[in-house]
Structure formats: C-alpha cells, structure tokens
Amino acid sequence: MGEAARSVTSKVLAMLEAFTPATPDLSLSELARRAGVSLPTAHRRAAELVAWGALERGADGRYRIGLRLWEVASLAPRGLGLRDVAMPFLEDLYEVTHENVQLAVREGLELVFVERIAGRHAVPVLTRVGGRFVLHATGVGLALLAHAPADVQEQVLTAPLQAYTTKTITDPDRLREVLAAVRRNGYAVSDGQVTLDALSVAAPIRGRGDQVVAAVSLVVRTDTAEPITLAPLVQAAARGISRMLAPRFSG
Amino acid sequence: MGEAARSVTSKVLAMLEAFTPATPDLSLSELARRAGVSLPTAHRRAAELVAWGALERGADGRYRIGLRLWEVASLAPRGLGLRDVAMPFLEDLYEVTHENVQLAVREGLELVFVERIAGRHAVPVLTRVGGRFVLHATGVGLALLAHAPADVQEQVLTAPLQAYTTKTITDPDRLREVLAAVRRNGYAVSDGQVTLDALSVAAPIRGRGDQVVAAVSLVVRTDTAEPITLAPLVQAAARGISRMLAPRFSG
DNA sequence: ACAAAGTCTTTCAGTGGGTGAAAACCGGCG
DNA sequence: CGCCGGTTTTCACCCACTGAAAGACTTTGT
Numbered sequence A, B: 001m002g003e004a005a006r007s008v009t010s011k012v013l014a015m016l017e018a019f020t021p022a023t024p025d026l027s028l029s030e031l032a033r034r035a036g037v038s039l040p041t042a043h044r045r046a047a048e049l050v051a052w053g054a055l056e057r058g059a060d061g062r063y064r065i066g067l068r069l070w071e072v073a074s075l076a077p078r079g080l081g082l083r084d085v086a087m088p089f090l091e092d093l094y095e096v097t098h099e100n101v102q103l104a105v106r107e108g109l110e111l112v113f114v115e116r117i118a119g120r121h122a123v124p125v126l127t128r129v130g131g132r133f134v135l136h137a138t139g140v141g142l143a144l145l146a147h148a149p150a151d152v153q154e155q156v157l158t159a160p161l162q163a164y165t166t167k168t169i170t171d172p173d174r175l176r177e178v179l180a181a182v183r184r185n186g187y188a189v190s191d192g193q194v195t196l197d198a199l200s201v202a203a204p205i206r207g208r209g210d211q212v213v214a215a216v217s218l219v220v221r222t223d224t225a226e227p228i229t230l231a232p233l234v235q236a237a238a239r240g241i242s243r244m245l246a247p248r249f250s251g
Numbered sequence C: 001a002c003a004a005a006g007t008c009t010t011t012c013a014g015t016g017g018g019t020g021a022a023a024a025c026c027g028g029c030g
Numbered sequence D: 001c002g003c004c005g006g007t008t009t010t011c012a013c014c015c016a017c018t019g020a021a022a023g024a025c026t027t028t029g030t
Helices: A008-017 A028-035 A039-052 A067-073 A077-097 A139-146 A150-158 A172-185 A227-245 B008-017 B028-035 B039-052 B067-073 B077-097 B139-146 B150-158 B172-185 B227-245
Strands: A055-057 A063-065 A100-107 A110-117 A132-134 A188-191 A198-206 A212-221 B055-057 B063-065 B100-107 B110-117 B132-134 B188-191 B198-206 B212-221
Touching (some): A008 B067, A139 A150, A139 A188, A150 A172, A188 A227, B077 B100, B077 B212
Antiparallel strands (some): A110 A132, A198 A212, B055 B063
C-alpha cells in the first residue's frame, strides 16, 4: 500500500490508481493521501490532469475519472477492441436466452470483465464491467485458468483458494481435476461457486496462434437450465468470436 | 501538433494521446515522435507505463494501450458509469427494433459515443465506441447541441459546418431553426446528413438538475421507417435513463 | 454573528529525478 | 562480412518537481 512512489510518472499513475470502483470520486485531500503525495503536489498535478481531461472536477470540487482518459483507454485491444468484435455474438446469446452474458480476459492472477449484458429479469450477479474477480470460482475464470500458462496455474493452485459459498472449490487437487475436465470438454461450469443461486457455463475464446485470450459465459439461475444444453450455445458464440479475432482463410 | 510539452505529466499524457483509433499500436520510434519526446525518454517512460499496465507491449515489440488503464478509465462517470445505467434501456430498444442504438455525450465541441449496439443486419454506421464526431450532423449530436450552453452553440454555429452529404446542414441560420425545433419537439432527426442511406432519431437524457448530459438514438435505413413512429420509442428510453440518473421521489 | 476547524490554493528556494547526445547493441539483409 | 534501421544503455548537466509554510476560502459549532 504505502509504497513510496519514486518517479513522477509513477506518481501520475498512482493518482489514477487512487480511484477504485468503491471510491470513484475523491476530494483533493483523499486523492493526495491515497496517491501518497503531498497536498500541494496533488493539487498541482490534479489541475494538470483536469486540464487534459484525464480527470474531471465536479461542482462539489471532487475529482472523478475524465471522459478523455476513457477515450484513449477505449483503444485497449483487450478492452473495447475485443468487446467490439464480440458484441454481436453476445447480443445473440442474450437475445436467445435473456440471461446474463459475460465476457472476460485474464489479467495476472485475476480476471477482468470486459463486457456484461444483464437483462432486467436475469439473476443478479455481483460483477461490473471493468471489475476484477478471482479465477478459480467463476465459469469464465475456470475457462481462462484452464488454458493459462503453467506458471500462472501453479501460482493460483499454490495460493489459498478463497471460498465464496460452500460449493466453491478450495482444494487444489480437486481444482486440477476440474481444469483438466474443462480442457477435455471445451467448456467450463461453475455451479453455485460464487453465489449459490447462480450457475455459469463458459467457453474459451482463442486469438491468433490458438492461444486463449478471453472467455464468454452465460449465467443462469441454478434451477433454470441444464449446463449441457447451454454449453453448445456458449461454445458456438466463443467459436464465432474466435473466428473474427483470427481470420484464417476468409476474405 | 508540435506543441512542446513542458511538464513531465504532460509528457506522460502525450504518450497516451499518441494512440488514436487510426493507430492503436505504435513502435517505440513512432511513439517518441508523436509524443514529441526524445527516443531514450520514450523508451524509459514506456517501460514504466508497461510495468504499471497503462501500456502493453506485443510480441512484435509494438506498444498498445493496456488493460489496466482501461480498468481505471472504466470508472469515468460519463463513460461506463453512464453506460451501466443506460444499458438495459438500450437493450430494450435494440430488441424491439433490431436497429443501431447509440448513446453519446458531449465533450467540448464534439460528441463521444459511449455505447453502440449494432446488430449484424442493421445499417452499417461509421461510428465506434470511444470515437468522436461533430455535433451538427448526427441525431445525438443535434440533441446534445440543442441543449448545450449558449457559448458552445455559438462556437459551433460560427465555425464552418463540415458537409458529409448533400443533406448535411451547413447554413448556421438553418441550423438554428433545426435546434429550436429539437427543443420544441423533444427529439432530433438527422436524415441522411452523415450518410445518405441512414436516418437517426435521437432524444436528450437529463441528469440531476434537468441538465442534458447525454443522448440516445436509433439509426435506421432512410426508407425503413418514419421518424414519427420511432420518436416515442427513443424518447421513452431517454426518459427511462433520465429517471435512473436523477432519482426523484422513487423508492 | 463570531470563532474555530477544516479544506483548498498559492508561493518559494533547494535539489534530485528527468533529459538528450552519444555510443553500444541487436537483428536482418545484400 | 559490413551496412542499416531500430532499440537499449550510459552519463553529466540542469530544470521541473517538491513540501514547508503561509494565505484564502468554506463549513461547522456556539
């Protein structure tokens, strides 16, 4: 936490990092404290960031992330880039099922949700676009972890596996088996491992070189449907997106 | 263009700004040149940005915007924040019409698309989430401009109005009339003013204090439907979103 | 109304991180 | 092998960054 930031660049980044989903707006003092810089420095730098558009300042004097930053960030290939090609397929999934549709990529030992379609009537899920989550619990997480590099898998398997419900897999050996099954079946199922009432079915999305770069999932009420009937649907969407990402001999 | 950036902060921002929709990946030299910094500086700073996750470096050595930056940027209230509350309404619009649905906000004298749902079968539109566009041509643009502060309207009206088609409004006086009509009707129509085959109907979204903060639109083929039938649909969605943004006495 | 406490803004001199020229490095190609 | 474009590293100078301190402004309590 209190890492003393050295370079100016790192301090600029620290000021952006100060904003979290839990605290999307900050007063100057809060910002200074979180970024680990003195108040005058924070004031000066914040003014510069506001001038550029990386931050915005509300009528209440509090700082928020600016639209300009969102604009350039939207160029992230694994962010909106991925989202753009995936969207039509996600739309289709949603339209057919009217359930939650999720798209995620792996970032380090966690996953980041890149897109999420939630109908008003689907099971509530506690995820957010741009939000992070552990890999070992969700459907998308298992799909991503099963195809992650060996060292990533090891790191996750050797660290304590947090339990969210009684059904969350916390035994490394059991998790190994599940991951093997995911690779074998081509899809992953998470049954009540995040919240007891939700079940998700996920499939891996492959980019160039057949490496897995993302995963899609459907999240339904545990009693609503059989995973076996959802799997083909999700897999088809995943394959469709993969095809768009790695155009082979088309066109 | 060649503004000599002074502060370190501005140079960091310049390096992010170097990435554009047209050039989402850059080599080190390109990055250095566009950001207006020397090569060693660019190298050093880029390494730092990569370490933090603001940039990513591909196997080809080229730099791209990193997912980490996208994560914090997703906290922008006018970006994903707005998107999140609007999404269900946009979904509904899409599901009913199966046409393009767009959500945009004003940023300076232009607009930025915050969300876009495009079915595979809808009219192709040349917009992109995170992309910019002028205010005087599109449906969302007219809706936003009509409710923008007086000085913004003046600046747009006094600058040359670029024509995209023969139907684009380029006469300031004519534009004034159109804007007045938009305010009177509560919705805006852009008929073939961007591309001749597309027509869009937009409605303003209001936040707290009844100020217009965004706009939604439907984009259809010029011959497909009558604006008059689409307007209520779009207005209903806009009102729904407005209601979520400025909770009055509900709950 | 007044004072006190808190938050934000501005100033200023000392200094440590930032800077680019230059040189070493690398991989591809004739 | 030797050239060439692009990338990485080094290094000494110097200027932008820094935080203490003081000043302005806002809010809260009595």
